[in-house]
Amino acid sequence: MTTILTVDDSTSMRQMVSFTLKEAGYDVVEAKDGVDGLSKAKNSKFNLIITDVNMPEMDGISLVKALRAITRYKFTPILLLTTEAGPDIKQEGKAAGATGWLVKPFNPDQLLNTIVKVVG
């Protein structure tokens, strides 16, 4: 079973992502910010992590860095959800170790197409 962690401080976005993925048959765990996401990631094993960038407590970039420091997440795909398509955030995300990104707004199909790319 593919288990996905979705981290977003916006409940509606998180629920949308989570609902779409669940409908597609994935196991989904939600976290409300970077700190919550990191602690959930530590207590479990996810095959994919999708995180928002701009969040209180711990932002998406810091979360990626923290996850990459954990051995079992060294190669796990981590996707950033971002409203910014500019080179800055991409560079920053890549430098932190993010696998890729998905630019908001996206619809459920676009989300699933991207997910399928990374986890099959």
Add this chain to the structure above:
Amino acid sequence: MTIDLSQFHAIFLEESFEGLQVMESSLLNMIEGETDVDIINNIFRAAHSIKGGSATFGFSNVAALTHVLETLLDEFRSDKRIVTKDLISLLLESVDCVRDMLSAIQDGGKYNESSAIEVQNKLQQVLTGEILSINNPDEAEEIESDVQGWRILFSPYPSMLQNGNDPFRIIREIQSLGSVKIEVDLEKLPILAELDPEDCYLSWEILLHAAVSKDEINEVFEWVIDDCDLKIEPIGSDVVIQDTDNEIIEEMLSTAANARDDVVKGDQESESLSRLSPEVKHKRTTNSGSIRVGIDKVDEMINMVSELVITQSMLGQLGEDFTMVDIEKLKEGLCQLERNTRELQESVMRIRMLPISFVFNRFPRMIRDLSNELGKQVELRLSGEQTEVDKTVMEKIGDPLIHLVRNSLDHGLEKPDIRVANGKPEIGILHLNAYHKGGSIIIEISDDGAGLDRDKIRNKAIQNGLIADDDILTDEKIYDLIFQAGFSTADQVSDVSGRGVGMDVVRKNIRELGGSIVIKSTPGEGSKITIHLPLTLAIMDGQLVRVGDEIYIIPLVSIIESLQIKPEKVKSITGKMELYKLREEYLNITRLYQLFTLTPDSEDINDGLLVVVEGDGAKVGLYVDELLGQQQVVIKSLETNYKHINGVSGATILGDGTVAMILDVPGLIAISKDRAENTVERVA
């Protein structure tokens, strides 16, 4: 796969309104010329979330406006722009505009489009100094149609795997674009002993035969463009591409995946695409509204329910072969059941409770705008924001409170020069306070303004024909006049208050909630308005009283005391009106049997009991035959089931199935006052 995004609209709107609230209060905390990174980040984050959500859920107007808003905020954040008062006002204006748009989405109504465009243009002007034309995103993409295929040289850097990217995924994606011929270059692959499983040593040459643009191929490599050497060149039609066997690719993929999984000891499972279920449940969105509940409250409830289950099973067991010996155990069990039920009820009620800060939070902004408009200086003090109130009460108290605060600002607080002339500090104080007292919520609005002008109110009332020229009225009675319909004391009706809705509506709304409102005022020192509200609207604690054969319920919160009547303390006026001397006060006695035309046990005042109740700041003694128990009653509306009756606020069903009326204490007091006045008039 189709997913109905409208099911997320309600929650998106809810959190966006919260976000706007955060933006607004943070904006109010912004200080001219200072860049407080924390405050700006707060505002930015809220705007950012609204922008992301609105774009995703298809509210492009909101997304467009928040986008410009965000760009401006970003300039503050990166110190490219200085915070000025005008910019804060413009940002506040934008917040209003977004709120208007979101409300329109919520109610299915319209928003003020012209002001939205105006705000957006203003923001745009600030940003660029001119109005930008919006780029047309639908510009046709240039397609190199004569291209038959592409040669792709893909050599990942050794570190490419470090960020979770997988060359096989990329190759698979390329394969999905058309027919491919793939060759792998193993040259850099070291001997096993020197191989670092975390590095990538392979590179590929891919011949893709498909009529796709270069951009489409680039898009596949989008995430890894900085992690590899990539060369994409067109090939002519003369090159024949033989499809690399799909099986070989699949094999490559699975071997590679397995190998790496062994290394990282992951438990990745490959899931096939067939698992994607095409069926999507369409959940209907309803407008029933939602409520956010803390986990602790839910946990507490679950805890209570499990206790209830234990008690139930205990009683069940007891009932299986019950003998009279077990009667004590049964009583104990029933006691426990009662406790469980009560606790469960309390925790269920708590779910509906929200801190009053939801209402109070509107005021800082309002005061800022109003004081600018009126040329007054006001300091707003808030206290007791965490006091919890029933959600329905909260929703209904918002508008009356706004009206009262507007009134205080408009009529109560003086302009700075007048304040200084009267020896008061320049800045007026408006204090909003909330707290629990017994079973009620008390909300106080106090100011240190001019206070109510007794004579002005009196004259106005005479002018409006509310009272006669020669009426002698107490202060209390005079202040009460402002709650009469169509009463306004402002010399000129200003833009702020006196716009149709009067204090009478305020009082009506509060009374509808089962509450009361009292105003106290000292000329020159200020006024204080106190609102009493019930904690919840659905259930209340009641005192059961008997009058003849009927049982009535008096809300426990209104009862001050119940006492046996001492005949020497009863005074009667003209044989009609009775007064009771309670300590230093005289109370009107209202005989409930007279009011409801019942036959009492006895008409002798010494045989019954007096229940002293308070409402709207006045007290009255209710004469009843007997006091029965106290219990919690579920309030059923009388209006919906029958019609409104003076002195009765609702009905309930008692344990034995009979219906009992719940008395409306402020209403009874009003009736009793009317009767008293009629009597006094006759005496005079």
